[in-house]
Each structure stands twice: as C-alpha cells, then as structure tokens.
Amino acid sequence: MVAPLHPRQRLLMGPGPSTVPxxxxxxxxxxxxxxxxxxxxxxxxxxxxxxxxxxxxxxxxxxxxxxxxxxxxxxxxxxxxxxxxxxxxxxxxxxxxxxxxxxxxxxxxxxxxxxxxxxxxxxxxxxxxxxxxxxxxxxxxxxxxxxxxxxxxxxxxxxxxxxxxxxxxxxxxxxxxxxxxxxxxxxxxxxxxxxxxxxxxxxxxxxxxxxxxxxxxxxxxxxxxxxxxxxxxxxxxxxxxxxxxxxxxxxxxxxxxxxxxxxxxxxEEGLENRIARHAEMHQLLRAGLEKLGLSYIPQHSLYTLNCVSVPEGIDEAAIRGRLLNDYDLEIGGGLGVFAGKAWRIGLMGESAQRKHVLTLLAALEDCLP
Amino acid sequence: MVAPLHPRQRLLMGPGPSTVPxxxxxxxxxxxxxxxxxxxxxxxxxxxxxxxxxxxxxxxxxxxxxxxxxxxxxxxxxxxxxxxxxxxxxxxxxxxxxxxxxxxxxxxxxxxxxxxxxxxxxxxxxxxxxxxxxxxxxxxxxxxxxxxxxxxxxxxxxxxxxxxxxxxxxxxxxxxxxxxxxxxxxxxxxxxxxxxxxxxxxxxxxxxxxxxxxxxxxxxxxxxxxxxxxxxxxxxxxxxxxxxxxxxxxxxxxxxxxxxxxxxxxxEEGLENRIARHAEMHQLLRAGLEKLGLSYIPQHSLYTLNCVSVPEGIDEAAIRGRLLNDYDLEIGGGLGVFAGKAWRIGLMGESAQRKHVLTLLAALEDCLP
Missing domain, CATH: 3.40.640.10 (Type I PLP-dependent aspartate aminotransferase-like (Major domain))
Structure with missing residues (x-):
C-alpha cells in the first residue's frame, strides 16, 4: 500500500516554486x-x-x-x-x-x-x-x-x-x-x-x-x-x-x-502595487542580509531573486538543510559557476511579504555561525 | 474583477479527460x-x-x-x-x-x-x-x-x-x-x-x-x-x-x-480487477447501446472507448449538447473521417461504473428521437 500524501507546509523562498496561496x-x-x-x-x-x-x-x-x-x-x-x-x-x-x-x-x-x-x-x-x-x-x-x-x-x-x-x-x-x-x-x-x-x-x-x-x-x-x-x-x-x-x-x-x-x-492587487511590494520587500531583505554580512553578487539585482555570496568557510548546503529541516524554509543554492558559492533567495508573489522576510532573516541569523 | 471559478460537476464519459475522483x-x-x-x-x-x-x-x-x-x-x-x-x-x-x-x-x-x-x-x-x-x-x-x-x-x-x-x-x-x-x-x-x-x-x-x-x-x-x-x-x-x-x-x-x-x-484496486471492471462495464454499455439501435464501428472495440455510428438523420452535436446541458454528461463526437458520424463514449477509470453507464444509457434514450 502507498503511504498517504502529506507534504509539509514549506515557506518557499528559493528560486521557485514560490509558496502557493x-x-x-x-x-x-x-x-x-x-x-x-x-x-x-x-x-x-x-x-x-x-x-x-x-x-x-x-x-x-x-x-x-x-x-x-x-x-x-x-x-x-x-x-x-x-x-x-x-x-x-x-x-x-x-x-x-x-x-x-x-x-x-x-x-x-x-x-x-x-x-x-x-x-x-x-x-x-x-x-x-x-x-x-x-x-x-x-x-x-x-x-x-x-x-x-x-x-x-x-x-x-x-x-x-x-x-x-x-x-x-x-x-x-x-x-x-x-x-x-x-x-x-x-x-x-x-x-x-x-x-x-x-x-x-x-x-x-x-x-x-x-x-x-x-x-x-x-x-x-x-x-x-x-x-x-x-x-x-x-x-x-x-x-x-x-x-x-x-x-x-x-x-x-x-x-x-x-x-x-x-x-x-x-x-486585483494591481500590477503597480504588486511591483512596488516586491521592490519594498527586496529593500527590507537586502538591508537585513547586509547586516548579516552577506553581499549581493549582481550590481543590478532583481527584486524577486536575491543572490548573495556565501562567506568563506561556511558549508552553504548545511545551512540550507537546517533552514529546510528546522524551519520548513526553502532557499536555493548557487547554480553553474556559483554552485557552492551563493545562496539564492526568492521574493516572489505570495512569498514577498514582510512576515516571511523577517522570518527568513531571523532563521538565517540563527543558523549562521 | 474576475468572476469566481465554479466549474460544473460534469460526468465525463467522452474520449478524455475522465471524471476525476x-x-x-x-x-x-x-x-x-x-x-x-x-x-x-x-x-x-x-x-x-x-x-x-x-x-x-x-x-x-x-x-x-x-x-x-x-x-x-x-x-x-x-x-x-x-x-x-x-x-x-x-x-x-x-x-x-x-x-x-x-x-x-x-x-x-x-x-x-x-x-x-x-x-x-x-x-x-x-x-x-x-x-x-x-x-x-x-x-x-x-x-x-x-x-x-x-x-x-x-x-x-x-x-x-x-x-x-x-x-x-x-x-x-x-x-x-x-x-x-x-x-x-x-x-x-x-x-x-x-x-x-x-x-x-x-x-x-x-x-x-x-x-x-x-x-x-x-x-x-x-x-x-x-x-x-x-x-x-x-x-x-x-x-x-x-x-x-x-x-x-x-x-x-x-x-x-x-x-x-x-x-x-x-x-489498491489491483490491475486485473480494474481491467475486469472495464471489460464488464463495456459489455453493459454495449448491450444498452445496441438495444438503442446503435452499432459499434470497430470490430475489435476497446473497453475504454466505445465508438458508435450516429443513425442517419440525427444531429449528433445537438444530442451531445443536450446531454451536456441537461444532464451534465459529456460524450465525444467523431474525429477526422468520423466527424459528424460517430459518438465516442469513454469508460475510463472513475467513469467506468455501473451507475454512470446506466445514467448515460437512460439519458441517451431520453434524447434520441
């Protein structure tokens, strides 16, 4: 018999999918x-x-x-x-x-x-x-x-x-x-x-x-x-x-x-309001990440995808694992030349909310050495 | 504003999709x-x-x-x-x-x-x-x-x-x-x-x-x-x-x-049981359709898709429209060379049940002249 399907309620703040309302x-x-x-x-x-x-x-x-x-x-x-x-x-x-x-x-x-x-x-x-x-x-x-x-x-x-x-x-x-x-x-x-x-x-x-x-x-x-x-x-x-x-x-x-x-x-939200919300949440996240000592890789960053360098000496996959397992919070690792060197944090649609940004920053602070 | 989504509960007995449990x-x-x-x-x-x-x-x-x-x-x-x-x-x-x-x-x-x-x-x-x-x-x-x-x-x-x-x-x-x-x-x-x-x-x-x-x-x-x-x-x-x-x-x-x-x-149903159910429902449907004067087009018919000729003088699309609108029951029309000349009745998965076959036969009898 197949076990019943019970996916956990994750907060999806990686490169997608984002949390579905x-x-x-x-x-x-x-x-x-x-x-x-x-x-x-x-x-x-x-x-x-x-x-x-x-x-x-x-x-x-x-x-x-x-x-x-x-x-x-x-x-x-x-x-x-x-x-x-x-x-x-x-x-x-x-x-x-x-x-x-x-x-x-x-x-x-x-x-x-x-x-x-x-x-x-x-x-x-x-x-x-x-x-x-x-x-x-x-x-x-x-x-x-x-x-x-x-x-x-x-x-x-x-x-x-x-x-x-x-x-x-x-x-x-x-x-x-x-x-x-x-x-x-x-x-x-x-x-x-x-x-x-x-x-x-x-x-x-x-x-x-x-x-x-x-x-x-x-x-x-x-x-x-x-x-x-x-x-x-x-x-x-x-x-x-x-x-x-x-x-x-x-x-x-x-x-x-x-x-x-x-x-x-x-x-219903209105395209302009929605874009402004993404911009605002990006600023909030950015300020928090920089306070944690994390710096953005691109000069022109998207609101929706925030790619930061992983500080030296940190096992980026271990931190992502802790966020997932202890906080039900998904962020992404680096891709291609940034594999192992970057985190990718998504602020997309439903996930781009003040409560989620603050949760993520608090959890990340908790996990960083 | 966009109207709320309220799809009707159709009984899907066409060539697919079938009714989803x-x-x-x-x-x-x-x-x-x-x-x-x-x-x-x-x-x-x-x-x-x-x-x-x-x-x-x-x-x-x-x-x-x-x-x-x-x-x-x-x-x-x-x-x-x-x-x-x-x-x-x-x-x-x-x-x-x-x-x-x-x-x-x-x-x-x-x-x-x-x-x-x-x-x-x-x-x-x-x-x-x-x-x-x-x-x-x-x-x-x-x-x-x-x-x-x-x-x-x-x-x-x-x-x-x-x-x-x-x-x-x-x-x-x-x-x-x-x-x-x-x-x-x-x-x-x-x-x-x-x-x-x-x-x-x-x-x-x-x-x-x-x-x-x-x-x-x-x-x-x-x-x-x-x-x-x-x-x-x-x-x-x-x-x-x-x-x-x-x-x-x-x-x-x-x-x-x-x-x-x-x-x-x-x-859970078991593959053999499931196939036997489809065979049985096909026989039930076939007997009913033939009693209504409808004959199968293929010599070797699938259980799951029953293709019958539309009797001459009957507007096949009008009957399908009545089944859909008055009975919330979908069957399919002919495709390709059979367009306008055939009905395709699906008995697939959830739709292949005695209650549905009997409903379809009764509704079809009601609609046929």
Whole structure:
C-alpha cells in the first residue's frame, strides 16, 4: 500500500516554486471539465485575457503552453527559428546558455554575446552585437537571470532590434508578476514565463506571447516546426478560436484554473502595487542580509531573486538543510559557476511579504555561525 | 474583477479527460514543495515505481513527462529518431497519423502502413511491413486508437520487431489503467500514455517508459535531440538519480502528487480487477447501446472507448449538447473521417461504473428521437 500524501507546509523562498496561496490550490482542485466544454473554453479565454493584462500587451496570440517555463522557451525558439537562420543570444548566466542550446537544436547558427555571470548588458554592447551580426533573425535575452539574480534593462532594445530587422525574444520566467514587464511598450516579439515564480501558482504551465511581427515570421517559415507538441500554427486554432477551436492536445484543465486564479490575484492587487511590494520587500531583505554580512553578487539585482555570496568557510548546503529541516524554509543554492558559492533567495508573489522576510532573516541569523 | 471559478460537476464519459475522483483532486491541492526537496524527490520516486507496476515493466527509465500525452509521444520519437533514420508507422486513425507527422519532424524517413479507420492490423500485415522496410529503426503503433475505438493486439509484435533489429514504440494513451498493457512481456521499447484517461487524473502529465534497448539506441545517436525540453539524456539524471538529481526544469509538483494518488488507486484496486471492471462495464454499455439501435464501428472495440455510428438523420452535436446541458454528461463526437458520424463514449477509470453507464444509457434514450 502507498503511504498517504502529506507534504509539509514549506515557506518557499528559493528560486521557485514560490509558496502557493490556499486560494490558488483551491482553484486547482475544482472539478475537471472537458477541454472542449464551453464553460472551460470561457475560463481559458479569460485566462488568456488576464495574461495580456499582466504581460501588458494587446497580442492576440497570448496563451499558456502546456508545460513548464522551459517548454515556453522551446515554444518561442522552435517556432521562430529554422535551419539556415542566424540568431544572437546574450549569455550572462545559466538561462542565456540554455537559450543558445535550444536555438542550436532548432537548426540556427548562433552568435553568442557574453558578459561575466552576475553582470548585465549595456545598450552599447547590445547595439554592437546587432551591428556585428546583421543577418540575425532574432536576438534572445534574459530579463531576469534566475541563476545570478541580475536584472537586465530592456528599454530601447526592441527598437534597436526592429531597426535591424530582427525579432526580440525575452525570457521573463522570474520577472512576470514581480517586475515591470511591458511587452508592447518594449517592443518584445516573443516572451515566455513560468507560473511558479512571481505568479505563485504551482509549476506546470508557461505563459507566452507573440507579437504580430513574430506571427508574420512564423508564417514565412520554409520548413515545418521541429516540434509537433509546441507547433504554434496548430496551437493557435485552439487558443484564439481560429478553425473552430480545433483539438490539438488535451489542455491541462486544472492547471489553467489555477493560473486563472493566480492572474486574478495579480490584477486585483494591481500590477503597480504588486511591483512596488516586491521592490519594498527586496529593500527590507537586502538591508537585513547586509547586516548579516552577506553581499549581493549582481550590481543590478532583481527584486524577486536575491543572490548573495556565501562567506568563506561556511558549508552553504548545511545551512540550507537546517533552514529546510528546522524551519520548513526553502532557499536555493548557487547554480553553474556559483554552485557552492551563493545562496539564492526568492521574493516572489505570495512569498514577498514582510512576515516571511523577517522570518527568513531571523532563521538565517540563527543558523549562521 | 474576475468572476469566481465554479466549474460544473460534469460526468465525463467522452474520449478524455475522465471524471476525476475527489481523492485525486485533494492530492492535487496539497501544499507545493520545491522540486529538489527530499520529501518531493521521495514522492516522485514512488510515482515512478507505481508507474512501473501499472506499465508492468522493470524499466528503470520510467517517468512522467512534464506535458500532456502528446508530449509523451514527442518524447519517445524525438529521442529515438534522428535525420537519416527510417521508421515504420501503422495508421488506422488520427493518432497513427500524428505519430507519422511527429516522426517526420524528427528528420526520419517514414514508411506508412495503413488499414481503414476502425480496423486493426493483423500479424501478417505487420510482418510484411517489417519485411518490406528492413532498414527501419522503429515500428510505431497505437494500442488504443482514441479516434476509432479500435483495440490493436500487440502480442508477438515485440519479437517480430526485435528479430528485425527494430524498436517497438507504442501509444497507450487510452489503454493504460483500463486494458492490459504488459510492457516487458510484449517487448515494448518505448511507450507513452496520458494521465486523464483510464488513470482518472487531470490532464498535464504523460507517463513514459523506455527499455534498455531504447536507451542503447539513444546513446548511439549521432546528432543532438531536436528538443531541449524533452531530451531524455538530461531528464534521466533528475528522474533516475544519476548525476545527483541535476536540475533540468521545474517539475509540475502538484500534478505529480495527483498522478501518484491516481496510480495508488490503481494498485489498491489491483490491475486485473480494474481491467475486469472495464471489460464488464463495456459489455453493459454495449448491450444498452445496441438495444438503442446503435452499432459499434470497430470490430475489435476497446473497453475504454466505445465508438458508435450516429443513425442517419440525427444531429449528433445537438444530442451531445443536450446531454451536456441537461444532464451534465459529456460524450465525444467523431474525429477526422468520423466527424459528424460517430459518438465516442469513454469508460475510463472513475467513469467506468455501473451507475454512470446506466445514467448515460437512460439519458441517451431520453434524447434520441
């Protein structure tokens, strides 16, 4: 016999998932409808409309990919790139590197621009990269580098890309719902995020949005999309109503309920209020961490992901283990070049509250030698 | 403001999703853990072990793909096929056709064997196909054709494929948990299913399993897998513990809780009892439908999906609409060549109960002219 399921109530302050509020878990467990049921189609349409509000876009093609954030990355890249294409990718951490790997699997020739992990790209560096590779079809960049906590300024980049005839593709996995993400104002052509970060929904879906310019590029493809599951030319009939809601795959019904509820919470709080709350909690955490002698790795830190150096001589995994076991509190370790050298503390959605920040600081102080 | 979420309590007797029992919805809404939390890793390992029992396999590489059933299809094909490969696909409905499309996107040269929709393949036909295409690396076939209700006998096919040096890949989306599926005894090398059919779990995950022979084939690849998200060479570290549970993507935690509970229910009932229940409910439904003058399309019908012809002069969509609106009862329409001409009635997991079969028959009698 299988033991009953009793997951502990953890306070999730790592790089994601973040703590999921009861209201969203309740929506998640509402009765399952069929994926072509008119009531479900109504909920799905509302979900897409809420996504447009949170992405700040009018893009018709805005929908939740039936997979986690990395499925959103693949959806963006596999639909926009094909063999023979060139692409530029900006790498300053794990997730830029993944974009590159994924672009190559689409058959594209990829030009990397790199700065050290933790740093961000200046407008000049981005302009030079675009100038150096004029035949690129796309420039891909990470808005919120979850591996380093670096916050990339994206203003102006859309115009630079469009002036050179390129598309701008953005990873907003750790920023959507916690930082400003202005898809239309910033001229973003394709963007992907995750549900389990600043939306505080369980993992399992990836909100994506494509501009009309991106749609044109997809329609001009010469080869079929390499993925059947993520082929937007088929998915768009279901999500935007063309072709009579043609069945492609069975949508993850209950996860869409949860995402709809998570987005409703964002809209009720108000995007600006929500971003201000994340900023404020970041300041509170930052002051506390620095008081404990911990220093931030990136110069431009995200509110939502706080990456600090582990002081020398400290076994970072042991401290994380104590936080988890004695306080039911999860924070993250370093990734890639920062493995063993950094902690990553998430302030995302439900987790970005004064009570949680103070708990974390007190527990951390208790654990540090 | 967004209206509260109140999905109706539907009785789901279409081609899936099936009705989800309260026990599984409750597991789905348990507190979210981190994807590297030791408690979660424990639940995930148990889930994979339960999947082995239900698939009747010892395959170490047995895990839930983080997407719906069609993501499982893509996982199987994109990892086993690469440009230059040949593959045989058996088509007798929508899902064989999808396999072909997906194989082609992997860069393989595909040889189709076809019989009319609703029919199944004889051993002789399969043997001839294997003989005709001796260089094929794989033969792909659908065990339970959800579009026609046809039940393909798979016994002996594994040996035939292996004798010719081929892998056997099987779509078991609509059979796992409702029909016998004996991965090891039948010599299946790669198989995919869905959670929302005979496991009565919400849609969102795809149980897959790969034989050691399939693993060898993956290791002998000459090109990278075309999908980053579904690349088993990276996924296997997380799911089977190699490489220290290396992070690849954030697993859909709550969906895994639900799948674990769904599989626990299967194991508690006992696979044989469960299959016998599906057989018995199929006989009950069949007798009732035939009494209403409805005849089955396939000669070899699945227990789990019952595809009947709509009598001439009847507006099939109107009847389905009445069942949904007046009885909160969902059945499916025809797909592909059977669109407008067939009904598809699912008897899957929780929905395969005497009370539900009798309700459906009574409601259908009420609606028929």
């Amino acid at each position: 009861a209201r969203i878990l309740q929506a998640l467990s509402a009765p399952t409808l069929g994926h072509l049921d008119p009531q479900y189609i109504g909920y799905m349409d509302e979900t897409c409309e809420l996504m447009r509000q949170v992405f700040r876009t009018e893009n018709k093609l805005t929908f939740p990919v039936s997979g986690t954030g990395m499925a959103g990355m693949e959806t963006v890249l596999v639909n926009l790139l094909e063999p023979g294409d060139e692409a530029i990718v900006c790498i300053n951490g794990v997730f830029g590197g993944r974009m590159k790997d994924n672009m190559q699997r689409c058959g594209a020739t990829v030009h990397s621009v790199e700065v050290p992990w933790g740093e961000t790209f200046t407008k000049d560096q981005l302009g030079e990269a675009i100038e150096r590779h004029p035949k690129a079809k796309m420039i891909g960049i990470v808005h919120a580098e979850t591996s380093t906590g670096a916050h990339q300024d994206l203003t102006g980049l859309g115009d630079m890309a469009h002036d050179a005839g390129m598309l701008l593709a953005v990873d907003a996995v750790t920023s959507l719902g916690g930082h400003e993400v202005a898809v239309d104002d910033w001229g973003i052509d394709a963007i992907y995020s995750g549900t389990q970060k600043c939306l505080s929904c369980p993992p399992g879906l990836s909100p994506v949005s494509f501009s009309p310019r991106a749609l044109e590029a997809m329609e001009a493809r010469e080869t079929p999309v390499r993925s059947w599951y993520l082929d937007v030319s088929m998915l768009k009939n279901y999500y935007t109503g063309g072709g009579g809601r043609a069945y492609h795959h069975t949508a993850p019904i209950n996860m869409v309920y949860a995402l709809r509820e998570a987005l409703a919470i964002v809209v | 309260a026990r599984i919805l409750q597991a789905l809404s348990a507190p979210t853990l981190g994807h590297l939390d030791p408690q979660y890793i424990g639940y995930m390992d148990e889930t994979c072990e339960l999947m082995r029992q239900v698939f009747r396999t010892e395959n170490k590489l047995t895990f839930p793909v983080s997407g719906t059933g069609m993501a499982g299809m893509e996982t199987v094909l994109v990892n086993l096929l690469e440009p230059g490969d040949e593959a045989i696909v058996c088509i007798n409905g929508v899902f064989g056709g999808r396999m072909k499309d997906n194989m082609q996107r992997c860069g393989a040269t595909v040889h189709s064997v076809e019989v009319p929709w609703g029919e199944t393949f004889t051993k002789d036909q399969l043997g001839e196909a294997i003989e005709r295409h001796p260089k094929a690396k794989m033969i792909g076939i659908v065990h339970a054709e959800t579009s026609t209700g046809a039940h393909q006998d798979l016994t002996g096919l594994g040996d035939m494929a292996h004798d010719a040096g081929m892998l056997l890949a099987v779509d078991a989306v609509t059979s796992l948990g409702g029909h016998e599926v004996a991965v090891d005894d039948w010599g299946i090398d790669a198989i995919y299913s869905g959670t929302q059919k005979c496991l009565s779990c919400p849609p969102g995950l795809s149980p897959v399993s790969f034989s050691p022979r399939a693993l060898e084939a993956m290791e002998a690849r000459e090109t990278p897998v075309r999908s980053w998200y579904l690349d088993v060479s990276m996924l296997k570290n997380y799911y089977t513990g190699g490489g220290g549970r290396a992070y690849h993507h954030t697993a859909p935690i709550n969906m895994v809780y639900a799948l674990r509970e769904a599989l626990a229910i299967v194991v």
